[in-house]
Amino acid sequence: MRDIFFDLSVRSVKLNFLRSLLASIGIVIGVVAISSMGMLGTNMQLQVKDQLSTGANTLVITSDAVRIGLPGSNPTASSSSSGITKTQLLKIKQSAGTGNTVIPLYRTSTEFTLGSVNGRSSVYGIAPNDVTSFLTIDNGTNLEGVNDALVGSTIATNFNLKLGSRIHIGKANETESRPTVRIVGILKARGMTSDNVNADNAIIVSRDWYTAEYGGEDQYNQVNVIVKNIDTLSEVKTAIDAKVNTDPKTPVIRIQDASSRLSSITSTLSTMTTFILAIGGISLLVAATSIFNVMMMSVNERIQEIGILLSIGTERGEVRRMFLYEALILGILGGGVGGLCSLVIGYSVVSAMIGTTAYFFLPESIVYIPGGMIIGMCVCVVSGLYPAWRASNMDPIDALRSE
Amino acid sequence: MALGKTEEKVGGPGMNETPLIRLTDVSKVYHLESGDFTALNHISLDINEGEFVALMGPSGSGKSTMMNQLGILDVPTTGELYIAGKDVARMTNLERTHMRRDTLGYVFQKFYLIPLLSAYENVEYPLILKYKKRDTTGKADAVLKSVGFDKAMSAHRPTQLSGGEQQRVAIARALVNEPKILLCDEPTGNLDRKTGFQIMDLLVGLHGEGKTVILVTHDPKIAEYAKRTVTLEDGRIVES
Numbered sequence: 221m222r223d224i225f226f227d228l229s230v231r232s233v234k235l236n237f238l239r240s241l242l243a244s245i246g247i248v249i250g251v252v253a254i255s256s257m258g259m260l261g262t263n264m265q266l267q268v269k270d271q272l273s274t275g276a277n278t279l280v281i282t283s284d285a286v287r288i289g290l291p292g293s294n295p296t297a298s299s300s301s302s303g304i305t306k307t308q309l310l311k312i313k314q315s316a317g318t319g320n321t322v323i324p325l326y327r328t329s330t331e332f333t334l335g336s337v338n339g340r341s342s343v344y345g346i347a348p349n350d351v352t353s354f355l356t357i358d359n360g361t362n363l364e365g366v367n368d369a370l371v372g373s374t375i376a377t378n379f380n381l382k383l384g385s386r387i388h389i390g391k392a393n394e395t396e397s398r399p400t401v402r403i404v405g406i407l408k409a410r411g412m413t414s415d416n417v418n419a420d421n422a423i424i425v426s427r428d429w430y431t432a433e434y435g436g437e438d439q440y441n442q443v444n445v446i447v448k449n450i451d452t453l454s455e456v457k458t459a460i461d462a463k464v465n466t467d468p469k470t471p472v473i474r475i476q477d478a479s480s481r482l483s484s485i486t487s488t489l490s491t492m493t494t495f496i497l498a499i500g501g502i503s504l505l506v507a508a509t510s511i512f513n514v515m516m517m518s519v520n521e522r523i524q525e526i527g528i529l530l531s532i533g534t535e536r537g538e539v540r541r542m543f544l545y546e547a548l549i550l551g552i553l554g555g556g557v558g559g560l561c562s563l564v565i566g567y568s569v570v571s572a573m574i575g576t577t578a579y580f581f582l583p584e585s586i587v588y589i590p591g592g593m594i595i596g597m598c599v600c601v602v603s604g605l606y607p608a609w610r611a612s613n614m615d616p617i618d619a620l621r622s623e
Numbered sequence: 624m625a626l627g628k629t630e631e632k633v634g635g636p637g638m639n640e641t642p643l644i645r646l647t648d649v650s651k652v653y654h655l656e657s658g659d660f661t662a663l664n665h666i667s668l669d670i671n672e673g674e675f676v677a678l679m680g681p682s683g684s685g686k687s688t689m690m691n692q693l694g695i696l697d698v699p700t701t702g703e704l705y706i707a708g709k710d711v712a713r714m715t716n717l718e719r720t721h722m723r724r725d726t727l728g729y730v731f732q733k734f735y736l737i738p739l740l741s742a743y744e745n746v747e748y749p750l751i752l753k754y755k756k757r758d759t760t761g762k763a764d765a766v767l768k769s770v771g772f773d774k775a776m777s778a779h780r781p782t783q784l785s786g787g788e789q790q791r792v793a794i795a796r797a798l799v800n801e802p803k804i805l806l807c808d809e810p811t812g813n814l815d816r817k818t819g820f821q822i823m824d825l826l827v828g829l830h831g832e833g834k835t836v837i838l839v840t841h842d843p844k845i846a847e848y849a850k851r852t853v854t855l856e857d858g859r860i861v862e863s
Contacts, residue, residue, distance in 0.1 A: 224744075224751045231739040528735045531696055532796070533724025533752050535717065616696050620735065 225538055229545035232518060233553075240550055243514040246507030247554025247596045248561060253500030255562035255592035256569050259585050261493025263570045265486050266579040271412035272485070276478035278354070278415040279445040279457055281312060284474045303439030308464050308473060312443055315463035316456055319448045323350040324440040325417070326430045332423065333388040333398075334379050341375050342422040343389065345430025354446060355419055359383065360405030363426050369401035370424040373409040381406070387423065389433070399433050401425055414478035415444050453477055504596065507554070508603045515547055515607035526611050527619025540612040547604025551597035559593040641708070642669035643803060643835055644693060649702035651688050651858075662688040664858035665702070670837065672803065675830040677849035678839045685858040686839045690808050693837060694729055695719045707803060724752050728797030732809035734789040736781040736796070742788075743767065743777035746795045753800055766795045770825060787818035794825060798834075805829060807838045811845055823848045 233240045283303050304312075304324065313322045326345035331338060348363040351370065360383045363370060371381050381387075381403055390398040401423065410419050431437040445460070447453050457475050465471040519526070529539055566589070571577050579585055651663040663685050670676055678686050691697040692704055695711055704711040707726050711719065723729070736745045747763040767777050770791040781789055790810060797805055807826065811819030827848055830836045840846050854862035 224748065224757070228737075228739055235739070524735070525737060525739075528737060530720075531694065531723065531729060531735075532749060533720055533800075535720050535752075538752070617691055620696075620731075 223545075225542040226545050228542050229549055232522070232546055233549050236514075236518070239514060239517070240553070243507075243510045244550050244554035244557065246510040247504070247551060247600060248558040250500065250504030250507045250599070251555055251558025251592040251596040252561045252565050253503045254497055254595060255500075255558070255588045256566040257496040257500045258493065258588035258592070259562075259566045259580065260569055260573055261489060261496060262585045262588065263574050263577075263579045265489045265493070266582065266585065267574055267576065268412060268485055268489060269482060270579075271410075272414040272478055272482045276414055277447045277450040277453060278478065279447065279453065279460070280414075280416045280476045280481070281443040281445065281460065282416075282441070282474050282476075284471050303436065303441055304443050304473060306438040309438075309440060309443060311463045312445065312460050312473075315459040316445050316447075317459070320456060321350070321353050321446040321448075323347075323353060323444045323446065324427075325350075325442050325444065326427065326434070326436065327441040328434060330389055331391050334381065334385060337379060339375070339379055341372075342418060343430065344417065344419075344422055344424050345427045345434075346424055347427050351424060354415065354417070354444070355410075355424070356408040357405040358408040360403070362405060363424070364404065365402075366426060366429050366432075367399075367401050368404040368426065370405040370407055371403055372407050372418075372420040372422045372424075374420040375422070376403075376406045389423070399429075401429070414481050416442060416476075416481075417444070504599050507596075508599045511547060511550055511600050511603035512607065514550070515543065515604045516610075518546060519543065519607045519611045522611075523614065523619050523622040526614050527616050527622070530614065530616035531620060536612040540608045543608035543611050544601060544604050547600045547608070548597065550604075551600030554600065555593035555596040558596055559589050562589050562592055642705075643672040643674075643707060644668075644670040644837075645703070645705040646692070646699075647703040647705075649692065649699040649704055651685075651692065651697070652700045662858050663692070663699070666858070666860060667702075668853065668860060668863070670835065672835055673830075673833055675827075675836045675848070675850045676838065677846040677852045678837065678855060679841060679843070679846050679852055680855035680861075681841070683857075684855040686841075686855055687808065688858075689855065690806060690837075690839050693804075694727055694806050695723055724749060725800055726803050728800070728802035728805045730790070730793050730797050730805065730807040730810045732812040734781070734786070734793045734813070736789055736792055738781055741778050741780055742772060742784065742792045745781070745792055746777075746799050749796060749800045763795075763799060766799045767792070769798075770795045785818075786814050787821065790814060790818075790822050791825070794822070794829075798829070803835060805834050805836045807836065809839055809841075811840070811842070819845065 281304065309322070309324055316322050323346065327342060329340065329342050331340050333339075351357075351362055355370070357370065358373065360370070369387065375381065383403055383406070385403045386400050387403065388398040388400050407419050407424070412418075445456060447456050454477075457477055460473075461475055464473050526539060530536070567577060567580055570580050646666050646668045649663055649666045650661060653660045653662060666689070678689060680686050688697070692699060693706070695706065695714075698704075698712055706722065709722070714722070736742075737748065740748060743763060746767050747758045750758045750763060764774070764777070772788075772791060772795070776784075776788070781792070784792065790813075794810075805826070810826070811822055814822060823845060826836055826838070830850075836849075838845070838849055846852050852862070853860055
């Protein structure tokens with residue numbers, strides 16, 4: 221059997237249904253905002269984690285000096301003093317140990333033209349033998365001739381590239397003749413990986429072709445070490461560090477593994493998630509003001525009723541409870557509807573922004589819906605605290621006299 | 624009986640047992656911006672169990688203030704007020720609330736039923752306050768029946784009832800916890816003459832059953848129903 225004070229609160233909400241509904245809409249919006257934004261951020265983190273787990277056994281080594289091959293720049297201009305040198309590469313190979321694969325690669329960003337269509341992508345210079353160590357050719361063959369190229373799945377789809385297509389590398393308005401490569405293979409999609417090779421949106425050429433075009437021979441932008449046994453990853457990292465960075469005060473190379481990259485990226489995403497959650501939280505603050513206003517109106521309209529209740533023996537705590545129930549009902553109404561809307565809107569937002577809902581129903585993502593609902597309800601109850609306190613502390617004589 | 628002599632205790636005729644209500648030199652002063660206003664001025668009065676007392680007096684004489692003191696909605700500025708042997712000034716807020724719930728039954732001029740509750744729920748409400756659960760004993764129904772309400776009428780909300788019906792519900796609500804004292808503040812003030820007399824017959828019947836009834840009225844015809852009349856003027860008892 222229900223509490224009489226809960227019944228009174230339900231009836232009061234029903235009596236002023238439209239007003240209560242409008243106040244609850246604020247909570248609905250707030251719950252949807254924090255739930256959807258939270259789920260979006262979490263789904264992004266989960267996707268990144270999942271993708272970075274590919275290549276988790278890879279150490280990414282870059283020069284600690286200014287890097288060569290910045291987008292739009294002529295890499296040869298700075299290659300003489302940047303990048304991983306042949307000597308450093310040799311030391312890396314020596315300290316990496318047997319069984320582990322060391323892949324030196326060049327990298328730059330450039331424009332290209334296919335027919336009359338211009339595009340932009342990364343260009344990697346990799347030894348043909350190394351390509352299949354970490355990339356999978358979905359269609360076609362590996363690099364054989366000097367002018368052969370492989371393209372990533374995204375770039376192939378976006379530019380409708382086919383095997384045998386020829387691509388002009390470089391800016392279209394340059395007067396000099398531009399080098400051309402022929403597509404011999406299309407790579408399998410990888411997504412985001414922790415080996416710092418964004419192959420999906422890249423053109424892979426041989427090292428010879430790359431250095432012939434861009435110079436910088438034996439000045440590698442990056443060296444990847446694929447460790448056969450992932451348990452020895454840290455051990456290999458330490459060995460390379462000790463061998464190459466002989467002076468700890470002035471390290472010459474930077475070695476990153478998947479966990480440090482993952483931690484760096486998830487930390488950034490986590491900050492973003494917190495920020496967008498805070499924006500969602502602002503809408504709940506606005507909703508709290510609305511609930512407070514409605515509760516104050518409810519108290520002011522029922523002053524005489526409060527006087528009756530107090531004069532016939534209702535405890536002040538019971539009056540307080542009655543108004544807190546009313547605030548909670550608004551919270552349950554707003555939180556419930558908000559939770560349902562969050563499910564639909566959150567799903568749509570995640571699908572539209574991330575492109576997959578594979579992580580949507582995972583506990584760490586879906587928990588934002590009940591979390592948002594509970595926060596919405598708590599906001600309502602907190603907003604009702606002062607009105608409830610005010611109602612319970614009225615003087616019964618003054619309250620009875622009010623009209 | 625000496626009139627206006629506040630130092631002399633005013634008691635009911637032939638009553639020598641411990642009074643149910645005792646006011647000793649009670650004053651109530653309101654501190655207003657325009658200055659202090661003394662609503663009750665050194666009142667001393669005993670009301671014994673089973674009495675039917677009418678409080679009379681012109682507007683502003685202190686009747687309502689007196690009822691607020693007796694209903695423990697307010698406390699005296701000075702003096703002592705004992706109800707059922709308890710010093711009201713020494714009671715906590717919660718104890719006063721419980722006394723209002725258990726010992727006193729209040730009937731108001733404007734009925735003051737809870738608009739969101741049906742007639743039955745209004746009567747059941749004090750039982751819920753006391754026992755912290757809904758009434759399963761049929762007591763609320765029985766009290767409503769005793770004031771002439773059937774099941775069908777009990778389901779109506781206050782706004783669906785006439786003035787007389789609302790006042791019957793208010794009396795039933797005041798009676799349901801079997802209070803020792805029934806305080807009636809102008810109970811016929813908002814009713815037509817005929818209905819007013821019906822309500823008074825009801826109160827006389829309750830007094831006949833042993834209830835202590837204290838009635839505020841300015842209508843001498845209504846006051847005639849009481850066995851004793853206390854007349855107030857300018858916050859003092861002028862006749863008892």
